[in-house]
Amino acid sequence: MTNPWLLIPIFLMNWSGWKAVSIHSFRPRTSAGASAGKADTLPERFGPGAFGFGKLAKPEQVAALDIDVRPDGTGLPAGSGTVAAGAVLFSAKCAACHGSGGTGGPNGALVVTTAVPGKRPAKVIGNYWPYATTVFDYVRRAMPFNEPGSLTNGEVYALTAFLLYSNKLIDEKTILNAKTLPAIRMPAQPSYVPDDRKGGPEIR
Amino acid sequence: MSNNPTQPPKFTRRSLLGGAMAVTIVQTTLAKGLQVGRPNDPTKQMGVPPGKLGSRSRFETLAKSPSDISSRSPLQDFQGMLTPSDLHFERHHNGVPTIDPATYSLTIHGLVDRPTVFSLADLKRFPSVSRIAFLECSGNFRTGKDTMTPQDICGLTSQSEWTGVRLSTLFREVGVREKASWFLAEGGDAALMTRSIPVRKGWADAIIAYAQNGEAIRPEQGYPVRLFLPGWEGNTSVKWLRRIELGDAPWHTREETSKYTETIKGGKVRQFSFDIDARSIITFPTYPAQIERGWVEIRGLAWSGRGKVTRVEVSTDAGKHWQVAELQDPVLDKAHTVFRHLWRWEGVETLIMSRVTDETGYVQPTLRQLLDARGPDTGGYHMNPVTAWLIKPDGRVLYQPDYGR
Numbered sequence A: 001m002t003n004p005w006l007l008i009p010i011f012l013m014n015w016s017g018w019k020a021v022s023i024h025s026f027r028p029r030t031s032a033g034a035s036a037g038k039a040d041t042l043p044e045r046f047g048p049g050a051f052g053f054g055k056l057a058k059p060e061q062v063a064a065l066d067i068d069v070r071p072d073g074t075g076l077p078a079g080s081g082t083v084a085a086g087a088v089l090f091s092a093k094c095a096a097c098h099g100s101g102g103t104g105g106p107n108g109a110l111v112v113t114t115a116v117p118g119k120r121p122a123k124v125i126g127n128y129w130p131y132a133t134t135v136f137d138y139v140r141r142a143m144p145f146n147e148p149g150s151l152t153n154g155e156v157y158a159l160t161a162f163l164l165y166s167n168k169l170i171d172e173k174t175i176l177n178a179k180t181l182p183a184i185r186m187p188a189q190p191s192y193v194p195d196d197r198k199g200g201p202e203i204r
Numbered sequence B: 001m002s003n004n005p006t007q008p009p010k011f012t013r014r015s016l017l018g019g020a021m022a023v024t025i026v027q028t029t030l031a032k033g034l035q036v037g038r039p040n041d042p043t044k045q046m047g048v049p050p051g052k053l054g055s056r057s058r059f060e061t062l063a064k065s066p067s068d069i070s071s072r073s074p075l076q077d078f079q080g081m082l083t084p085s086d087l088h089f090e091r092h093h094n095g096v097p098t099i100d101p102a103t104y105s106l107t108i109h110g111l112v113d114r115p116t117v118f119s120l121a122d123l124k125r126f127p128s129v130s131r132i133a134f135l136e137c138s139g140n141f142r143t144g145k146d147t148m149t150p151q152d153i154c155g156l157t158s159q160s161e162w163t164g165v166r167l168s169t170l171f172r173e174v175g176v177r178e179k180a181s182w183f184l185a186e187g188g189d190a191a192l193m194t195r196s197i198p199v200r201k202g203w204a205d206a207i208i209a210y211a212q213n214g215e216a217i218r219p220e221q222g223y224p225v226r227l228f229l230p231g232w233e234g235n236t237s238v239k240w241l242r243r244i245e246l247g248d249a250p251w252h253t254r255e256e257t258s259k260y261t262e263t264i265k266g267g268k269v270r271q272f273s274f275d276i277d278a279r280s281i282i283t284f285p286t287y288p289a290q291i292e293r294g295w296v297e298i299r300g301l302a303w304s305g306r307g308k309v310t311r312v313e314v315s316t317d318a319g320k321h322w323q324v325a326e327l328q329d330p331v332l333d334k335a336h337t338v339f340r341h342l343w344r345w346e347g348v349e350t351l352i353m354s355r356v357t358d359e360t361g362y363v364q365p366t367l368r369q370l371l372d373a374r375g376p377d378t379g380g381y382h383m384n385p386v387t388a389w390l391i392k393p394d395g396r397v398l399y400q401p402d403y404g405r
Helices: A004-016 A020-026 A059-065 A083-093 A133-142 A153-166 B013-018 B021-035 B120-125 B150-154 B167-174 B199-204 B367-374
Strands: A080-082 A175-177 A192-194 B070-072 B105-110 B116-119 B128-136 B157-166 B182-187 B194-198 B207-212 B226-228 B241-247 B269-271 B279-284 B294-303 B309-315 B337-345 B350-358 B388-391 B397-399
Touching: A059 B105, A080 A083, A080 A153, A083 A153, A133 A153, A153 A175, B116 B120, B116 B167, B120 B157, B120 B207, B128 B207, B150 B279, B157 B167, B157 B294, B167 B199, B167 B207, B182 B199, B194 B199, B279 B309, B279 B350, B294 B309, B294 B350, B309 B337
Parallel strands: A192 B269, B105 B241
Antiparallel strands: A080 A175, B105 B116, B128 B157, B157 B207, B182 B194, B182 B241, B207 B226, B279 B294, B294 B337, B309 B350, B350 B388, B388 B397
8 A cells, every 4th residue: 555655755845846746646546436537637747736726724714614523532622511411401402303311203213212022223322323422523513403503512512421321321420521432432333344345246 | 570570579668668569469469378278379379588597398297306305306207318407306414505605615624735725716717527427315215105106216316417626636736645545525504414435536536516517506416516426325425515624534424324324234234335336227117107008118217336337128027038228328437327128018917127237247136135135124225126117907007116025
């Protein structure tokens, strides 16, 4: 995978001001389909800033948009939340659509409930989600559905704590913050496998 | 003016106020023609003058079928390979946002040398590219009763010509670092839709699209700018694109964990299943059509997310024999391809069906083959079974949900 000679041109670029040499590293390395081939078509001299269209993004511009959270906790904001605070918030802002305690309403359950005989258990946070950080990320960006983006970071931590607690993933006293949330192990995580379909005669 | 028969009259304020007799007569006749249910003889009255926007004939009733979360394309009503823009399927996760193109921006940051904010005008200055390709939601299979149309079964697929700038061009411009292996694409809708995409797809054929079928992308399709990933499940082609972040691992967002993943054998969950497997569907004759004895042209669509369609076979005897159907040019990479097969129906009850082979050698499976491969708990994602239609002796056509089970 590593291309040792790539490092040299990138270094050169810094002082030469001429971008051509760095372009080798910009070649697509993998084709994306049997008849791909309309890939990157620019001549080699088009490197970083060659067109000069667009404006350099200021750190504060990026920060205003950059709300994503990764499984290792990167992107989690300051603040914290408790299960108890989350329970109160949930009844007020979420239960109308997800049922009391998240056990199922017009927009689906969020917690593992006792399986109905003959029916597959619903795929919810406690039995299907591979990373706890995704709960925080999703609730912050998309919930409540009718008022997206209205929750404070503390409220999102609290709601995440309540949902993880209701799925029996943490105890009542756990305080969620940027340190404790990524440390939670989810039961479903080991089940996840990458796509194994690859075309050809075999059905997968 | 109005006595020149080749020149339709112009209803300027002046001519109307001028009270020219001829104009008045034309006006009344025209109004009459529009008022009565159908023009009785279009050769005996003046037609409608040219307009600013074209219109669909009022005799045509084709429409999408909306639910709370999606709206399906009427595949059975289409002729040819392109989907009219206003009939392109919709799937979104909290409605269609209104985005002002004047204030729109796309920010690219993360593992790049030059984090950059692009306006729409900036994006349009870059070298552009167009390509005709299908877009299909990976949750595009409904079944269960025999009164279902192709629209009901798999109406979450459509095809357009997409125009924009190659993502590879932007990757060069911002200087994507060697370490970057994934990028996050984020929409500016109320769901702030996010998906993690391998960087190689960005280099290979991703388009930052601002146009669809020759005009700006429709709001339902991502106005003013969307990501377009040819051949990949529709959700990854993030609409209303506002941000791309380059990173070295996937983010595991809700749409690539809780949703858009499928249970396979052994309790495993398949993730990042991007490619759309090859599929075909007969679009005529299908429910609710009724056919007559004699020659029937069986028509349909076939496509593959892995390349070109190489062959479509049609069976008119419930799968006992298969004949190679004709493919309509052009047969494009990762594109809906029209197929046809001429068939003489003698009034005997039968099942008709189609199956596609793509250039990787993949043959469209039956439902049973899919369930055998993935186990009984697999959900509704990436289901592309051979679809059969029952022809009743009286010519009525019904979907056959149990075929190939």
